[in-house]
Amino acid sequence: MLEARGLTKQYGSQIALHPLDLTIAPGEVFCLLGANGAGKTTTINLFLDFIAPTAGTALIGGVEVASNPLATKAQLAYIPEQVTLYRNLTGLENLRFFAALATGETLPDSRLLEILKAAGLPDGAAGKRVGGYSKGMRQKVGIAIAMAKNARALLLDEPTSGLDPKASNEFSALLTRLSGEGVAILMATHDLFRAKESGTRIGIMREGRMRHQVATRDIGHADLEQLYLEQMRD
Amino acid sequence: MSALATVIRHENRVLSADRASWIGLAVFLVIAIYAIASGATWMQLRQAEAATSVQISQERSAEFDRNLAVIEAGRLAELGKPNWYKRWSGAPTTPDSRAVLPSRPLLLIASNAGELQPHLATMRPASSRHSLLDDLKASTQNPVTLAVGRLDMVFLLTAALPLLLLAFSFNLLSVEREQGTLALVLAQPIALATLITGKLLTRFLRLLLPLAIAVPLLLALAVDPAQLGRAPLDYLLLAVLILVYGAFWLLLAGLINALGGSSARNALSLGGLWLLLVLVVPSLLNIAAAALHPPPDRAGLTNELRARLVEARNGGDQLYQDHALEHPDTVVAESTDPAEAFDSAKATLTTWLVRERTDALVAPIAERFEQDLAAQQDLAESGRFLSPALLFQAALNRLAGVDAARSRAFSAAAKAHLDALRAQLIPKVLAGQILRAGDYGGLPRFEMVEPSAAGPLGLDLLGLLLAVLLPAVLLMARLRSARPVIR
Numbered sequence: 001m002l003e004a005r006g007l008t009k010q011y012g013s014q015i016a017l018h019p020l021d022l023t024i025a026p027g028e029v030f031c032l033l034g035a036n037g038a039g040k041t042t043t044i045n046l047f048l049d050f051i052a053p054t055a056g057t058a059l060i061g062g063v064e065v066a067s068n069p070l071a072t073k074a075q076l077a078y079i080p081e082q083v084t085l086y087r088n089l090t091g092l093e094n095l096r097f098f099a100a101l102a103t104g105e106t107l108p109d110s111r112l113l114e115i116l117k118a119a120g121l122p123d124g125a126a127g128k129r130v131g132g133y134s135k136g137m138r139q140k141v142g143i144a145i146a147m148a149k150n151a152r153a154l155l156l157d158e159p160t161s162g163l164d165p166k167a168s169n170e171f172s173a174l175l176t177r178l179s180g181e182g183v184a185i186l187m188a189t190h191d192l193f194r195a196k197e198s199g200t201r202i203g204i205m206r207e208g209r210m211r212h213q214v215a216t217r218d219i220g221h222a223d224l225e226q227l228y229l230e231q232m233r234d
Numbered sequence: 235m236s237a238l239a240t241v242i243r244h245e246n247r248v249l250s251a252d253r254a255s256w257i258g259l260a261v262f263l264v265i266a267i268y269a270i271a272s273g274a275t276w277m278q279l280r281q282a283e284a285a286t287s288v289q290i291s292q293e294r295s296a297e298f299d300r301n302l303a304v305i306e307a308g309r310l311a312e313l314g315k316p317n318w319y320k321r322w323s324g325a326p327t328t329p330d331s332r333a334v335l336p337s338r339p340l341l342l343i344a345s346n347a348g349e350l351q352p353h354l355a356t357m358r359p360a361s362s363r364h365s366l367l368d369d370l371k372a373s374t375q376n377p378v379t380l381a382v383g384r385l386d387m388v389f390l391l392t393a394a395l396p397l398l399l400l401a402f403s404f405n406l407l408s409v410e411r412e413q414g415t416l417a418l419v420l421a422q423p424i425a426l427a428t429l430i431t432g433k434l435l436t437r438f439l440r441l442l443l444p445l446a447i448a449v450p451l452l453l454a455l456a457v458d459p460a461q462l463g464r465a466p467l468d469y470l471l472l473a474v475l476i477l478v479y480g481a482f483w484l485l486l487a488g489l490i491n492a493l494g495g496s497s498a499r500n501a502l503s504l505g506g507l508w509l510l511l512v513l514v515v516p517s518l519l520n521i522a523a524a525a526l527h528p529p530p531d532r533a534g535l536t537n538e539l540r541a542r543l544v545e546a547r548n549g550g551d552q553l554y555q556d557h558a559l560e561h562p563d564t565v566v567a568e569s570t571d572p573a574e575a576f577d578s579a580k581a582t583l584t585t586w587l588v589r590e591r592t593d594a595l596v597a598p599i600a601e602r603f604e605q606d607l608a609a610q611q612d613l614a615e616s617g618r619f620l621s622p623a624l625l626f627q628a629a630l631n632r633l634a635g636v637d638a639a640r641s642r643a644f645s646a647a648a649k650a651h652l653d654a655l656r657a658q659l660i661p662k663v664l665a666g667q668i669l670r671a672g673d674y675g676g677l678p679r680f681e682m683v684e685p686s687a688a689g690p691l692g693l694d695l696l697g698l699l700l701a702v703l704l705p706a707v708l709l710m711a712r713l714r715s716a717r718p719v720i721r
Contacts, residue, residue, distance in 0.1 A: 048421055050719040070423045078421035084414025088251035097247075100240040101422040145418070155421075 241432025
């Protein structure tokens with residue numbers, strides 16, 4: 001579903017992403033681990049067509065991203081680290097806008113409220129301005145946008161950063177549910193625990209290179225931490 | 235629902251929630267209403283001035299006609315005039331005629347330019363051209379207004395409308411990037427071109443279109459709503475010009491946003507472009523026009539003309555003697571009646587000869603002044619293509635009827651009218667005849683053939699459309715490769 005073939009990004013003489021080959025199948029949750037500047041966000045931005053690749057291709061559902069950005073974006077949802085919404089609008093109004101953009105349809109408010117509820121937004125919050133929302137509540141609206149879209153692929157850029165443990169746990173449960181529905185998920189994170197809990201495969205990146213890939217079922221929490229630290233030391 | 239419609243609906247909601255921008259719009263509207271009211275008052279004063287002048291002229295003419303009848307009947311005592319008055323051959327040079335430039339319905343938008351426009355001239359056949367030239371140089375009613383400028387709609391629309399539009403659009407994309415919403419928006423299947431088009435269209439439909447409709451309506455209401463029916467094309471053209479000029483500034487804001495700068499940088503860039511196109515380019519054009527075609531200053535011209543008049547007057551006796559030698563047949567014999575000791579025929583002839591001489595002395599000065607002024611105006615007219623603000627201003631001035639071409643047509647018509655009066659009356663002076671009561675009604679009346687503004691206005695509009703096309707094409711080219719989420 002998500003595929004990178006020799007995907008490379010270079011800014012002048014600085015290589016942000018060395019040629020990356022990666023395939024994420026439907027229902028798979030691939031977690032990208034790495035320090036800041038490792039190339040995790042660059043990879044996600046290339047799949048989103050927010051930046052153009054220097055070489056190689058990113059594909060979603062077999063369709064090349066750079067030459068068909070609208071077709072590929074129709075298949076994926078994205079939740080950034082900070083879900084920033086329109087502060088002057090309510091959660092419902094935000095969802096109405098993004099869902100209409102994502103689907104090209106005007107979903108009835110009753111359906112939008114259902115989605116917000118399913119994403120875990122507390123009752124009564126949908127009608128309030130987003131300016132007063134906590135980070136976790138905004139994250140839930142972000143999830144609702146992804147749910148409204150019925151995307152086949154999901155890109156997550158450190159989605160649990162700053163969330164309290166309960167909210168993080170709910171988020172993991174949601175990922176498990178989505179992957180169970182066949183959604184291919186690529187998640188960049190610093191959270192080794194969450195990666196082991198939610199992921200099916202883990203890739204460790206450093207200085208723009210994919211250093212190591214491992215299936216989560218083949219490694220325990222302690223070993224994962226050891227592996228990660230080893231990769232960071234090299 | 236299409237992505238474009240979704241963006242427009244959403245932008246409407248976001249704009250509605252932006253109180254600061256609406257306060258800006260309210261301030262603009264208040265200033266606009268003041269400018270319209272001020273323009274309407276000025277226009278009414280100008281029309282009243284012209285009407286009073288014409289009325290005085292007509293009353294004088296009627297009185298003159300009555301007097302002629304009394305003189306012809308030999309009842310000079312009734313007029314309290316001396317006996318020589320019956321031989322007063324100066325009578326043919328006495329009637330005056332007023333030339334009034336008709337007001338266009340939209341004159342009130344251009345009180346600044348209108349203040350400097352000649353619109354009223356008094357013509358007496360015996361007056362030298364210099365006195366007519368004085369009228370045609372300019373009409374200045376209030377020197378204080380000239381010193382500080384008048385807030386008129388031409389200025390407001392040319393200079394302040396862009397600022398209002400830029401206040402609503404300088405951060406179209408940058409604010410979304412800075413707030414973090416742009417990434418989430420562009421992660422959806424929507425082209426950047428659609429997003430920007432939707433944002434620009436919203437401002438066009440929600441802000442510019444209502445303004446383009448409201449301004450002509452308010453202008454008509456300020457004077458006479460029936461004007462809308464009498465000159466619908468003028469009001470329609472004004473609305474179209476506002477839309478096209480406004481679209482240029484909106485597209486410029488779109489282009490600057492597509493370059494990917496921050497909101498502060500966009501504001502600075504757009505502010506700089508506004509300064510360049512609205513203030514700097516027009517100023518440079520004025521400097522260039524003044525440097526290439528410097529006409530004498532108006533005060534200097536007046537002094538020079540007066541000096542020639544004095545020169546001619548001082549030589550009056552000599553002029554009469556020369557004339558008498560050359561045309562002995564036209565010299566009227568002096569009266570032997572002691573009651574007619576004042577030789578009115580000689581006085582009239584001398585006056586005429588002095589004025590003819592004045593005209594001869596003044597002609598090259600006036601011609602040089604007018605040529606330099608015309609060259610200056612022509613340069614300014616051609617230079618208007620350097621800036622959309624100049625094109626817009628020129629078009630508005632044309633709609634208001636205060637453009638240079640119309641002023642020149644008025645001057646030419648006034649001079650032609652003076653020549654026509656002279657052609658009919660001066661031969662009588664030279665022949666020593668007096669004017670009969672019936673002659674007066676047969677004098678030509680002032681008429682002006684309005685120059686067609688369609689061609690220049692069409693060019694103004696075409697220039698503005700090309701100006702709109704430039705940022706539009708650059709914007710579209712930029713949007714093909716722009717990825718504005720990551721700076």
